Every structure is written in structure tokens, then in C-alpha cells.
Amino acid sequence: MTNTKRYVVGADLGGTNVRAALIEEETGTIVARSENVSSKALLGPDLTAAQIAYAVDKAISEAGVDRSVVRGVGLAVPGHIRPSAGMVLWAPNFYEQWRGVPLARLVSDQVKLPVYLGNDANLAALGESTYGIGRGTRHLVLLTLGTGVGGGVIIDGRMLLGHDGGAAELGHMLIAAGENARGGNAAYGSLEGLVQRDAIIERASRKLSLGRDSLLAQGPTFVRADLTPKAIADAALAGDAVAIETLDEVGHYVGLGVASCINIFNPEIVVIGGGIAQAGDLLMAPIIRSAKVNAVVTLFATCRIVLGGLGDNAGIMGAAALIEHEMSLKTWQPQQP
């Protein structure tokens, strides 16, 4: 049997799990997936590399394709990556031992395929640009609203990496210096400080603590213990005023960030991803309103602002797209087995 299709593996490393999928490269079709495999990231890089290799092998064997038609493995990592060395410079969500880890080589030694690394949000942008809502565009900006705020930028089809792989930290843009912010490692007035998960919850909580009636309240002055961005999105979709106002606030600030990105990158498309994006138009409308007010007119006019199309798969799909991205670049040698 001849098979002229080319396959790649996309893998997404999280603090808890690693997920891998075998993907038909041309179309982006997911042929097979590994089960969720524990990433054991807190137990150190060697064990994690073994877990990644296990997930990769699982996805390949699940699909029943020969390893010889698999071009390589892309791996999305939440941290600062030095792509040219296949190295994790820093992964703050893991432990201190995740500094200067040659993860591409560790995995490549086991899977016997070329392995490429990328930052997870950068790769989500590459995924949306290659296989998702941005397919066909060459200039894309992505913002993911999650525990923090991640970013990725595609310029003329290439990922923005900076001189040492640390670029596109769009959550760390200062957009409202001097404004209240909270939590984590975000600077006051940074986009992340203003709209990260905990900041969104706090925005709703403050309204509830004024005694507002809401689906999010437990009794007149109590905040639901399980208040999450998803619960806020759900309540907003059910028409809850407090939830809708919270999304208005969040959208206002995200829109400032989007405006800055439009003014900085002159992109064809800005993609909004992450859990709270489930609120759909209730979030997108204030984002677009705020972006329109603050972006240069001619640059705004030629840019679409849309929800991500790949959802949870953005990282995996971007990791899959990374193989062609890097092989076509050829300015550096990938980690070979």
C-alpha cells in the first residue's frame, strides 16, 4: 500500500497532562490522539520527556501509520523557549528545575524523530493561522484569555520570536498604567493584570458585594464559591446583568490591547481565544467597540477581530504546523535523533 500523505505529531505539554495527536499535514485532520497522559512536570524534565515520548508513540501507533511517513514532532510548552536550541529556558508554571532544559533532544532521543519546541501561545497563533480561523492570512495576532493572558504573533507567515524566543508576551503590554490590578506576576496596568482569570472573578465579586442580585450570588451579599470565568460566561448568556457588565469591563480592556496590537502589527486578523471566549458576542462586542475607538482608522478598517476556531486544540495544531514552519526556515538545525 502506498501512502503519499505526510503526517506530523502535535503535542501540547501542560502542568497536568500532555496530549498528542497524529495529524495529516496538508489538511490538518487529526487522525489519532493519545489519551491524556500525566505530564509529571513537577517531577522533573527527564520523567516528563518520557511521558511526552509515550504520548507521541501512542498517537502514532493508534493511527497505524508507519513512522517513516511522520516528518517530525512539534511540542507546545508553557514557557520561554529558545527554539534554535530546542531548549526550555524557563517554565514558571513548573518547577525551578525547568531552566535550561534541552527538551527537544530529550524527547527526540526517545521518539527517534526530529522534535521542535515552541511557546504554547505562540503556537496557538501558528495553529489558528495554518489550520484555524486565520487560514489563508499571513499577518495574525492571537490573545488567549486564561489563567493568565498569552499572546502569539504571525508576521508574513512566520512566528514572532524576538532575539531569544521570548517575544509576543502580549499579556505584559502596559495598557492602563496606574489602574488597579491584582494577582500573579502581572504588572499593574498590564493587560494580564486587568483581565486574567482572578481579575475577572474579582470584577464580578465586587459587584456582588454591593448586594446586586445575580445568578452568581449566593444570597444577597455572598459570592458563589465556584465563581469562574466560565460561570460568568454562562450567566451572561442567561441574561444576568452582573455577568454582562463584567464582560463589558473585560472587553473594554481587551479591546485596548487589541487596538494596540492593530496599531503595532497592522494584522489582517486578531483572534481571541481562551475559556471566557465562550461568551461569544457578549465579550466580542465590547472588545470590538473598544478597539475601534482606539485603533488607527485605516488599520482597524482592514482587520477582522474574531473568536478562535480551534479551541482546546490550538496548541496541538500549532505544534503540528511548527514542523513545516521550522523545516522551511532552515536557518538552524533541528534536534535530530
Place this chain on the structure above:
Amino acid sequence: MTNTKRYVVGADLGGTNVRAALIEEETGTIVARSENVSSKALLGPDLTAAQIAYAVDKAISEAGVDRSVVRGVGLAVPGHIRPSAGMVLWAPNFYEQWRGVPLARLVSDQVKLPVYLGNDANLAALGESTYGIGRGTRHLVLLTLGTGVGGGVIIDGRMLLGHDGGAAELGHMLIAAGENARGGNAAYGSLEGLVQRDAIIERASRKLSLGRDSLLAQGPTFVRADLTPKAIADAALAGDAVAIETLDEVGHYVGLGVASCINIFNPEIVVIGGGIAQAGDLLMAPIIRSAKVNAVVTLFATCRIVLGGLGDNAGIMGAAALIEHEMSLKTWQPQQP
């Protein structure tokens, strides 16, 4: 006589004058200059194209080199350029008739050389990166503080242009949304709104109107009629407290913009240019302090923040560097004579 040196012409179009220089391409040495030639930009593109051609011819004949060793002409224009078409899409400092002007062709028809266009601030970045303080770097961000605030970004040696040439409007980054701003076409809380020429003067004026004693005051409560950023820089260098505090404020906001740029681009170098940069350390110290507080530590640590090295020549030198930049790209055809 044989001459193996290659020459290019860099020209800088302003609202009042056009300046051109013949430059030895390898070293960036200015061999000859035209006098300042009136740009006649308010009289329309055709006349301006003739004036540009006159300045270009002047610089070449002044140098006494043969036109056959001149590779081409780069032209810096204050506006939104579509480089692939050699077209000025919009030049807000000129008149309404400066929309969709095929300026590269208009000039090329007269000078009988290939002509390339770029936005002036983008080209200042290319100039500093090729011939100035950033020589040897491949990832550079430039901010120019003048009447407005311009920006240029070099990524892996290439200018950031966006999908239609409008990128790198760094003055239009939102950095302190909600904060007071003034003047021009800048949004509230944008970097330009906070530190453009008029905003700097107003910052000093407010302090003076409180009755502060200062070199900038004319009597106890009067603002000097000739108050300019340069006068403020001079007074600061002479130890004037009001002027120094004004630069502290300006530096604080510029530093926020620099921090955002570091977080976004992971550059090797950020270059500060424009008239007020003459204040030197009195401006750079607060910029660096503010950038350090707000940038990601690892990205700040590998980035220098410095004054521009080319001064008024940044546009001309960047325009000269544009010829190699575009000829080596070869993804589009320049306007040939």
C-alpha cells in the same frame, strides 16, 4: 579609473524640505549632500516628485560619481506607505491630495533609477540598525519623540510592515488608558497623547502656572512664549527643577512604552530618538527606571536602551539602507525607470 564601491541615494521628505545624500553603501559614509530643497508638499505630488528628483540629481552630481554605480534611491516619507506598490496611501501632514500617490514611479521616471519608499520612522529604525547605534543587531525597536511619536521595528533584520505597510505605529500604543492627554490625532492614554511635543510643553506649563520658579518662567506665573522640548531639555541640563521633573514624567511614560516593546518584541536594543533626546541621561534614566519596573525580567536583562546615534540623519541613512533591504527581499518588483 575603476571604482568598485557601490553607492545609493537616501532622501528624506519633510513637509518643508527634502534632503538627499549620496552614500557609500558598505560603510554608510555620506559622500555628498544636496542643499535643502523645498519639498512643496502642499502644492501636490507632481511638483514634490520633481523637487525630490532635483535633490537626488544634485547629490549625485555633487559627488561626481557616475550614475551607473548608483544602485537606487530610497525615500523616507512621513505617512502610511504601501511599499510593494511604491505608493503613499496617506500622508496626514501634507494635504488631502496625498492619498494613493505612486510616488516611487513619479520620482523614478525622472531620476532613471529604481526608487523605493518607506515610512520615515520605520526607516529611522532601519538606519540605526544598519549604520547607527544598532549596527550588528537584528532585533531593534526605535521610538522617535517629536511633534508626534513615531516608531519602527526591525525583526531578524527586516522591517515590520504589517499586511499593508501600516505597522509599527508605536506612538499609538495605549499605555495609560484613562489618563489625561491632549492634542493632535492621538487617543487618550496613547504614548503619543502623553509625550508628544505639545503634551511635554503642557506638562512644564502646568508646573509653571503653580508659580514655580524656573528658567522656563517669565516672571513668577508666566510661561515663556518660546517654550519647546528643546528649551526644556536645555533648562534641565542647566539644573532647572521644573524641567527635570518634566523629563521625569515624560521618561516615566516613555518607559512604559519601552517596557511594552520589550515584552512584545524581545529586542536586543531599544533606540530613543527625536529632539528631546538631547537631554541625554536626564531623560534616559527615568525611561530605563520605568521600563525596568514593567518589563519581564529576562527580556529586560538582554536588551539595551540607548539614545539614537544618527540624529537628524536617521531618515536619510535608513532610506539608503532600504535599497539593499528591498533588493535582497525580492518578493516584489521595485519601480523601475
